Amino acid sequence: MKLRQRFYLLEVLSGLGLTARHFFENMGRHVAHSLGRKGGARGAVTIQYPEERRPYSPRLRTLHRLVRREDGSPRCVACMMCETVCPAHCIYIVAAEHPNPEIEKVAERFDIDLGKCVFCGYCVEACPEDAIRMDTGILEFSSFSRGGMVYTKEALLALEPAGPDGKPGSPVPIPANRTVDA
Ligand code: SF4
Ligand code: SF4
Numbered sequence: 001m002k003l004r005q006r007f008y009l010l011e012v013l014s015g016l017g018l019t020a021r022h023f024f025e026n027m028g029r030h031v032a033h034s035l036g037r038k039g040g041a042r043g044a045v046t047i048q049y050p051e052e053r054r055p056y057s058p059r060l061r062t063l064h065r066l067v068r069r070e071d072g073s074p075r076c077v078a079c080m081m082c083e084t085v086c087p088a089h090c091i092y093i094v095a096a097e098h099p100n101p102e103i104e105k106v107a108e109r110f111d112i113d114l115g116k117c118v119f120c121g122y123c124v125e126a127c128p129e130d131a132i133r134m135d136t137g138i139l140e141f142s143s144f145s146r147g148g149m150v151y152t153k154e155a156l157l158a159l160e161p162a163g164p165d166g167k168p169g170s171p172v173p174i175p176a177n178r179t180v181d182a
Pocket of ligand 1: 082085086087088089090091112116117118119120121122123124
């Protein structure tokens with residue numbers, strides 16, 4: 001450590017000077033822009049998250065959802081393709097007979113452990129039925145426990161796609177072991 005750095009106060013003043021320089025630079029740019037000056041660098045913009053969100057790419061992979069048929073039943077035919085391709089081994093499916101003889105199987109149980117998921121999107125790519133999508137726009141999901149990160153078939157079927165502005169169409173799911181007030 002240099003001798004100058006050993007004097008803590010000097011380093012604090014140097015940091016304050018740097019912050020003040022950025023502040024006045026940005027303020028100057030914002031004032032110039034509001035006075036109609038075109039070109040040149042724009043001032044830094046702070047997004048007031050979570051009230052404001054920057055637009056996300058439509059290709060962004062967000063929380064999964066299971067897609068329904070027109071009659072409301074799940075599209076998933078429990079072919080196990082997604083479970084097989086998942087590199088994190090975080091999909092768990094139990095297949096059952098479908099009541100409709102034209103559809104071979106249905107997922108009796110379909111869990112995704114989002115605590116293990118790496119959001120690669122392979123499950124969506126592998127699905128032959130377009131039964132699973134990652135288009136909910138939901139990014140902020142959490143839990144106080146590992147078990148709370150396991151999303152069941154019912155939870156995944158209840159989710160809606162994000163709107164055209166990328167905003168989630170469903171509320172952020174609250175795990176069963178976490179209250180809304182927590
Ligand atoms: S996004 Fe990738 S890691 Fe996550 S469930 Fe799908 S295949 Fe598995
Ligand atoms: S979600 Fe798609 S790939 Fe996965 S089991 Fe269902 S039909 Fe097969």
